[in-house]
Amino acid sequence: VQLQASGGGLVHPGGSLRLSCTTSGLTLDDYAVGWFRQAPGKEREWVSSINCADGTTNYAASVKGRFTISRDNAKNTMYLQMNSLKPEETGAYYCAAVEVDGDYDDAREVDYWGQGTLVTVSS
Numbered sequence: 001v002q003l004q005a006s007g008g009g010l011v012h013p014g015g016s017l018r019l020s021c022t023t024s025g026l027t028l029d030d031y032a033v034g035w036f037r038q039a040p041g042k043e044r045e046w047v048s049s050i051n052c053a054d055g056t057t058n059y060a061a062s063v064k065g066r067f068t069i070s071r072d073n074a075k076n077t078m079y080l081q082m083n084s085l086k087p088e089e090t091g092a093y094y095c096a097a098v099e100v101d102g103d104y105d106d107a108r109e110v111d112y113w114g115q116g117t118l119v120t121v122s123s
Contacts, residue, residue: 011120029100033050034098093118
């Protein structure tokens, strides 16, 4: 199983980025795939997830209305469109897969992690 994250970079405050997570070796309908982030010196926190079985999306309160998670089943790829980014959202963003009967927002429930992609929001 592999989760390959990409799309991080440097962006000004208020700017946008789109992250991608391409999976292989997973039966996607059995998982919710999403993103966690970790700022320097802080704990990893959940950002958003999409249930690949039914398409249900969920967002942390801090990103709701600014971030959009989506998927392309044909490409086994999930995207996170991030708009109106803030400096405090700087950090490593990790894609993650949790079995659909697990808690998608709990890092302890993650079955598979991708490598992080770094997002830097700075002027």
